[in-house]
Amino acid sequence: MNQFIGSRALPDLVYHRPGTMDDLLGLVKGIEGEYRVVAGCTDFIPAIRGGKWRFADGINVVDIRGVKALSGIREEKGEIVMGAATRLSDILVSPVIREKAPVLADAVSQMASPQVRNTATVGGNLCMASPAADTAPPLLVLDAKVAWRTADGEETTPLNKFFLGPGATVLPPRSVLTEIRFPAPGPDEAARRTRMGQRTAFVCSIISVAVWLRGGPEKIEAARIAMGAVAPTPILITAAESVLIGKKPNEATLAEAAKTAASNIAPIDDLRATADYRKSLAETLTRRLLAACVGDLA
């Protein structure tokens, strides 16, 4: 298939498909040479084809889709738990997500294309650590934690501390992301998200924004604002929270919070949009989302 200009052939792969968690962790612990843990491969293959990643022949590919325990969505002790290898399309149709965290389903519904969503996984989206990862802003405002395992144990960290930079996370070597969990939102909470892209579908986000509020029409008790594609990683913008907490959610408060949020991001000019445009969008979209959440709480 080398006749396609600009497309590199895949290197020779050593393909592993463990069937249980123990096999997976044992394999990753003992593997020699370079390896990649893959799930959907919807980032893995394009990264090689486009030349972003180059591997020598013999790269070990550990496909985790054979491990049933890594897929699925459940509610457990007031938390919603998603396996890292849960496909995006499964999130979209999950009754638990649709009822308890529609903000996540909303975000996923606009990601990539149906064919990609039928293949790609939520864990893969987070592990690739794209600044524009579209599952990240809603999960950040839902206060999600991620868990990973190695052959020797398990660790959990807030998603807010997970991303280090474009393509970089705190995941230690020889570990596998296993779960994403967040508290099931209560009736006095509201969350909304939106994104802008050059098209409505099948594009990388110019910006994505998610907000979450707890409280009522008289007082905001807690707030979170997260954005994607405005910094080296998806970010939770804590500076804007203090503007909202304890206040009555009137127009002026929401506008100030949106302004604060927009002044605490570090967007860049790139082929999709300018930094100025992103800042302007950040403020406008945040203000609109906050107003919508206040409406939901009323």
Place this chain on the structure above:
Amino acid sequence: MKHDPKASHCQCGGKMSRRGFITALGVGAAGVAATGAMTARTATAKETPMIPSGEMARIDLTVNDRAHTLLVEPRWTLLHVLRESLGMTGTKAGCERGECGACTVLIDDIPRYACLTLAMEVQGRRIVTLEGLMEGEKLGPVQEAFLEEDAFQCGYCTPGQIVAAEGLLRADPNPSSETITRAMSGNLCRCGTYPHIHNAIQSAAGKRR
């Protein structure tokens, strides 16, 4: 129907050779030497199915209701196997990185990109390609509707469009206009025939009823 290299109806396996593969990929002699040397590179848990680099693995695939047993390299995508091993060129290679939709196939009735699917991953699965929508020489309802509604210009994206539409109609026989738009958002048409494609899918939904 199982694979049988001696039977004339079976398109696979018998023709598959190391040489054929190398010709198809345009890899030179250096490639052969390198793949041979890589074989024993890895350590792995005993129970874990592992296919060494540069070696062919046997997989079973059902493509358009026909069972095939194929020898594949772990790095081959389903797209490569369909086109190069099975000679089924209805599935088109466009961008080969999940950005265009030309290679859309149904895997257990779910539309996915064959270019982003390793053949090893779909072991034992049921694949439907454009060819599988025909009955002999007779076009399927979606194909007929595309013809009638003039839903293509150059036609390169059309197989992917038709298979994506078929996948939609299998999941939702009476899709709303918005559902059609969303379901088809993963298939780009450089010629811009989207309105006709949209009409064709509405018409196909009627034909299938």
